[in-house]
Amino acid sequence: MAGLRGGSIPSYYRDVFEIVCPDGESKIPEKVCVRLLLKSQLPKDVLLEIWRTVDSKQQGFLNRDGLYKALALTALAQQSKPLTDKALDAYQDTELPMPTLGDLSDLRKLTLRFRRQSHPTQLGYTYDELVGLDTLHLRIIPGKKGLIMKHVEFILESHTHGTSIQRRYSDFEILHDYLHRRYPYRLIPRLPPKKVNPSSRFVEVRRRALQRYINLVCRHPTMADDDIVKFFVTFNGKDFQHNLREKFKLLPDEFATNPLAAQSRELAGLEMQTNMSSIKDQIRQMQTNLISLRETAQRMTDRSLTMADDMNIFATELAAVSSDTRTATAWTQGSDSSWSHVKAGLRSLGPHFGRLSERSKEKATQESDGLVENISMLLALINAYQDLVDRREKGVMHEHQTAIANVERLKKHQGKLNTRKDVTTAHNWAEDAEKLGNRIVMEEGYITNVEMRNYFSLYCLNMEAQVVNTNMNQFAVIMQEMVDTQLQMNEQLQAVWKDMKPITEKILPPTSSASSPLKKTEWDAAVPTF
Structure with missing residues (x-):
C-alpha cells in the first residue's frame, strides 16, 4: 500500500x-x-x-x-x-x-x-521535567510532641502523590540511611544536623533544609520512582519507621538490580575517566561561587529586615515626639509657634513609616523564600555531587586498589612457595599451594566484581553530572525571581514614599501664618487615610 x-x-x-x-x-x-x-x-x-x-x-x-x-x-x-x-x-x-x-x-x-x-548515556530530562517530578512542602506542626523526649513534627505535602502526612526528623534519618545503602553512587543530599532542645530559629532553618532535601530526592530521575521514596512520601499509617524497616530490609543496592550494570564498562567510557579531574575542579569552583552568592543574598535579606526595624523605630519615635501634649511656654517658644503644626505633621507620617516597615518585611520574606532558598537548593545539589565523588574514591575505588594489592601479594607468596618446594615436604607443599591458589581465584573473582562496580559508579557519576548540569538552569529562575521581587517590592516602597511627600511639604506652616498652625481637620484633608 x-x-x-x-x-x-x-x-x-x-x-x-x-x-x-x-x-x-x-x-x-x-x-x-x-x-x-x-x-x-x-x-x-x-x-x-x-x-x-x-x-x-x-x-x-x-x-x-x-x-x-x-x-x-x-x-x-x-x-x-x-x-x-x-x-x-x-x-x-x-x-x-x-x-x-x-x-x-x-x-x-x-x-x-x-x-x-x-540513550542510556544521556539524562533525557529538561529542567522543567525534573521539577515536574514532584514539588513538596514541609510545614512545622505547632507544639512539640513526646512525653519525655520532646520532638518537632512536620506536615509533608506531595503535589504529585496528593498526600499530606506527618514526619519527624528521625524519619528523614532512616530514609537517608536507606538511600545511601540503596544508591551508593547517586546524588544524596546532606541531612541538616540534629540538636537537643533546639530554638525556634534552629527548627526553622532545619525545616528549610529538610524541604530542600526531600525535593532534591523526589526530583532525581532515578530515585523519584523508587519504592522507598514513594513509601516515605505516601505512607500514612502508624509505626512508619518499623514498617519501612520491615518492607525494605532485604533490598539490595542499585548495582545488583540495574540492568545497565552489566554494560557499565562500555557506558562509562574513557572520556569520563580522563575528565574526572576537570569535573572535580569545576565542582569546587561552583561550590565557592554558590557559597558567596548565598552569603550575598542573605545580606540582602538582612538589609531588608534591618530596614523594616529602622522604619518601625521611626514610626515609634515619631509617635512619641508628636504625642507630647505639654504646652510650650512663651519662654521656650519665643516668637515661633509652629511646633504644634510640625507635631501634627509628624503624627501623620507615623503610619507611613509603619507601612514602610511592613513592606520591607515582605521584601525580606520574598528574598529569603525565593533568592536564598533557590541558591541554597543548588548548593545542596553541588555538595551532594562532591560527597558522591569523595564516597566513590574512599569506597569502590579504594576497594578495587586494595583487592589488586592483595592478589599481587598472594602471587608473590605463591612464587616464593614454588622456590621452596622440597620433595621431603611434598604433601605439605601441595596442600599450601592449593589453598593459596584457591585464595587467588577468590580474590580475582572479587576484583572482577569490584571492577564492574567501579565502572558502574563511574557511569553513575557521569549521569549525576548531567543531573547537576540540567539543574543549573535554575539560575534563570533565580535571576527572574530576583528581578521581579526587587521591581515589585521597590515599587511598593516607592509608592509609600510618594504618599509621604505632600505631608512633608506641609509640615512647616507658611511664613505669613506661622503663628496660626493648620487645624487637625486641615491635616486630615492633606493626608491620605490609611
Whole structure:
C-alpha cells in the first residue's frame, strides 16, 4: 500500500506526533505505536492489519508519514470503512479523517521512557521535567510532641502523590540511611544536623533544609520512582519507621538490580575517566561561587529586615515626639509657634513609616523564600555531587586498589612457595599451594566484581553530572525571581514614599501664618487615610 497521496493533515495528527515524538526524532518505536493504536479500542485483528500495512517492511518503527497513515487508517476502521487506498483517496481534496483515541497523556511518559532507555548515556530530562517530578512542602506542626523526649513534627505535602502526612526528623534519618545503602553512587543530599532542645530559629532553618532535601530526592530521575521514596512520601499509617524497616530490609543496592550494570564498562567510557579531574575542579569552583552568592543574598535579606526595624523605630519615635501634649511656654517658644503644626505633621507620617516597615518585611520574606532558598537548593545539589565523588574514591575505588594489592601479594607468596618446594615436604607443599591458589581465584573473582562496580559508579557519576548540569538552569529562575521581587517590592516602597511627600511639604506652616498652625481637620484633608 502506497503512502498518503493527498488530503491535508489535521492539526490533531501533528499534536499526536509531538506527543509520541517530543524530540522530533524520525523513528517512533513499535511499542509506542501499538500503545497508541490500542487506544482506538478496535479489534486486535484490525489493528494488526493496520500495523502490517504501515510497517510493510517490518522495520519495527514508523516515521512521521507512517504515523499519519496509521491515524488515517484507524479513523477509517472506526467508521467501518475499508482500509484501502481508494478509501483514503476520497480525502484528496479535504482534511484526513480524525480517529478517536481518548487521553494520550500516558503516551508522553511512555515515549520519554523509551527515549531515555534508547540513550542510556544521556539524562533525557529538561529542567522543567525534573521539577515536574514532584514539588513538596514541609510545614512545622505547632507544639512539640513526646512525653519525655520532646520532638518537632512536620506536615509533608506531595503535589504529585496528593498526600499530606506527618514526619519527624528521625524519619528523614532512616530514609537517608536507606538511600545511601540503596544508591551508593547517586546524588544524596546532606541531612541538616540534629540538636537537643533546639530554638525556634534552629527548627526553622532545619525545616528549610529538610524541604530542600526531600525535593532534591523526589526530583532525581532515578530515585523519584523508587519504592522507598514513594513509601516515605505516601505512607500514612502508624509505626512508619518499623514498617519501612520491615518492607525494605532485604533490598539490595542499585548495582545488583540495574540492568545497565552489566554494560557499565562500555557506558562509562574513557572520556569520563580522563575528565574526572576537570569535573572535580569545576565542582569546587561552583561550590565557592554558590557559597558567596548565598552569603550575598542573605545580606540582602538582612538589609531588608534591618530596614523594616529602622522604619518601625521611626514610626515609634515619631509617635512619641508628636504625642507630647505639654504646652510650650512663651519662654521656650519665643516668637515661633509652629511646633504644634510640625507635631501634627509628624503624627501623620507615623503610619507611613509603619507601612514602610511592613513592606520591607515582605521584601525580606520574598528574598529569603525565593533568592536564598533557590541558591541554597543548588548548593545542596553541588555538595551532594562532591560527597558522591569523595564516597566513590574512599569506597569502590579504594576497594578495587586494595583487592589488586592483595592478589599481587598472594602471587608473590605463591612464587616464593614454588622456590621452596622440597620433595621431603611434598604433601605439605601441595596442600599450601592449593589453598593459596584457591585464595587467588577468590580474590580475582572479587576484583572482577569490584571492577564492574567501579565502572558502574563511574557511569553513575557521569549521569549525576548531567543531573547537576540540567539543574543549573535554575539560575534563570533565580535571576527572574530576583528581578521581579526587587521591581515589585521597590515599587511598593516607592509608592509609600510618594504618599509621604505632600505631608512633608506641609509640615512647616507658611511664613505669613506661622503663628496660626493648620487645624487637625486641615491635616486630615492633606493626608491620605490609611
